[in-house]
Amino acid sequence: MKKWRLLAAVLGLVCLLWFQTAFSQDQESECPDCPPKRDKADKTITLEEVLVTAFHGGAVTITPTKTIVDMRKFEKSGSVDRVEDVLMQMAGIDVMRTSTGADPQQIVMMRGLDDSRFTVALDGRPLTTPTAGADTYVDWSSLTTGDVERIEIIRSGASARYENSQGGVINIITKKGKRGDTLKPKVTLESTYSSFDTYVERATCGGGIGNLGYFLNAGYKTSDGYLRNNSWEGEDYSGRIDYSLPTNGTLALSYKMSRLELEYPVVNDPALASYDSSYPTVRQDADTIRRFRLISYPGGKSYKKKKADHLDFSFDQPLGDTKLSLRLFQDTGEEDSYSYQRSGTRLVQTFSGNKDRQEKTVGGMLDYEMNLWDNNSLTVGYSQRRMEVASKPDIWRIQAGYFEDLLAITPKLSLNLGLRYLNVRNYTYEYKDYGGSVSYRHLLHEDLWLPKATLSYRFNPETEAYVSANKDYHMPGC
């Protein structure tokens, strides 16, 4: 009934507001929510703009080093509610799902590397967590698109700013409210119904006045699913407030949360007495995909409850031809998972969750970008992250200092040099030493220098070639 109440409320609001606004439609510009270009990524686009090609009014833009998807313009023949709905259409990215919905066993690979070996970033700061405490390196089901302005798919680990990016970087840029002369917000209401009683409802609202801007987003989804024991129900919310300082700087505070309850598809094998012919066949030798999980069987509880929360604070301050940026963030993830699965010749009810599946990341990034010279841009930065699981405190401390220098040697030839110094402190999960009999947590340290270099040559306004040589490091995870 919850979905019907929400649907009725949304449709009622649609009707009400439609009539209220019938004679007050604004002629919005093509890009009403566009924030001023200000970050490093935008600057890079500017440098390469002669090579940009765009699809369908700018929905997909291709540059030599990245593909940019503008979510205001990106449409697809079907629902686009999660980041993976977009990624599956992109080059070099493989999305493998067990069902069409938010999928606990899905895997996303980039250039043949799993999601522990590329970085997913939110507004330029990393989301990927090597603890996998909540069973995933990236909780893809939480990455809904209602508050996403654009997705940047950065090929290769050429940036010294990001760690753990052998496969590349997927940077998710969130929406900001457009400030105007009135408090009138820009509102979007969206409702999708599709097969298997699948509903996706979403409402967003953004605006601002004076120095203050805001953006709010709420979504709800539910489905019976296609396979046996394959339903899901979830909701997500996000909010962002921007405040412009008299110094031309910007303060921003944002919060994004997701709650999802979903069932694991279970074996539905004609060879078993439990077979139900009203559902498609899923045999016992189906892949498990995610590590340490067995396929579930009917007869018990097989579902998970998953939570994700992201809290961000940022401060950006232009200082003449330089810019200072500070990002502070906290991520928490949590899941309780039930699976009715085989143990030897018997089927048993299993559970994982509570403190073993509650993870937390706290981190910060400081960047200082200098455009003090002709044909040269230098950025120096420092980042630190600490990660833990409730039952295993203080697993990771990762800190790095880095610089990136973009030098236009000639109008056609440019060189991007970077160096990342990485210091990793890993207070591991328990394991036995070789030949030992006792498991205990080991304290490991790693210091690494990771050089990056990319040389680009533009033959003409439409053709550019680049060669990139980079060294990276993979956090081994657990």
Place this chain on the structure above:
Amino acid sequence: MDTSNYMVANSNGIYYATSYAYSIDSMKFYGLQLEVNSKIFGKLDIFGNYSYRKSEYDKSSFPASQHLDLPPKHKANMGLRYPLFVNTLITSDLRYVGERKSEGGKDLKEYFVMDAGLEQKLPKGLVVSVFVNNLFGQNYQEVYGFPMPKQTFGIRAKLSF
């Protein structure tokens, strides 16, 4: 990409007696990506891409291909957008995924899926669209053992003001 000490973990699945971590001395990845944006016949927008990937490692030292050969060697996507009338848009998204290996080393067949949709802009910021996924009812699996649905139908309404 050349990766030394490439760590993989075997699942505690029916194919393996226990779970364990394994370090592959050298793991090499090769690949090719092509992307194109174009407009043909005046109005037809095309976004397409093709990806080729291959990985190499000493298979004699690590018998299981888990997670290493899951992605296909060949993959291609194409998005088509055609404005039938001023406010009417036909969309189609095509996806080709080549043969792959499953986690348990079984073969997964290639598949080709076509989605299609029709989008109509109405007054007062309302956009209504209908779509069908897997238009031709292709039998396919993205993950071994889990069949994906044949045709699925949907309708979407979006109001902006």
